[in-house]
Amino acid sequence: MPKEQDKNRWDCGAGWHDILDRLTADIKAVITAITPRVKVDKVFKILQVKEKFGCLRYYYYLDLNEAHRNKIYALVRAAEKESSQTCETCGKPGKVHNDLSWVKTLCDVHRTELDIKYIIE
Numbered sequence: 614m615p616k617e618q619d620k621n622r623w624d625c626g627a628g629w630h631d632i633l634d635r636l637t638a639d640i641k642a643v644i645t646a647i648t649p650r651v652k653v654d655k656v657f658k659i660l661q662v663k664e665k666f667g668c669l670r671y672y673y674y675l676d677l678n679e680a681h682r683n684k685i686y687a688l689v690r691a692a693e694k695e696s697s698q699t700c701e702t703c704g705k706p707g708k709v710h711n712d713l714s715w716v717k718t719l720c721d722v723h724r725t726e727l728d729i730k731y732i733i734e
């Protein structure tokens with residue numbers, strides 16, 4: 614599980630937290646397998662997590678050689694792709710909506726809720 618200090622850098626909806634939990638655990642497992650004698654915190658740090666154009670953006674510091682870095686890149690790319698198919702609000706299957714004044718990935722329920730909210734306001 615990520616530390617609380619990691620989660621404080623997560624600037625996105627709770628629907629993506631499961632993806633981030635898995636991604637961070639997977640990255641730490643790969644690093645531990647590659648460099649069992651080095652503390653993970655010494656070579657890997659999450660700098661920022663945010664939503665951009667309906668997709669997760671995961672920014673991190675990584676001090677590994679190129680061959681090993683590519684394994685981490687692949688994990689991050691897969692998680693970012695998964696986020697573009699996952700509702701940022703609830704974590705259910707969703708899709709990117711760009712018919713709003715901004716771009717968001719949402720399930721049908723949360724997309725409809727946005728419409729209702731705008732009618733009321």
Ligand SMILES: [Zn+2]
Nearest residue numbers: 700703720723
């Ligand atoms: Zn949803």
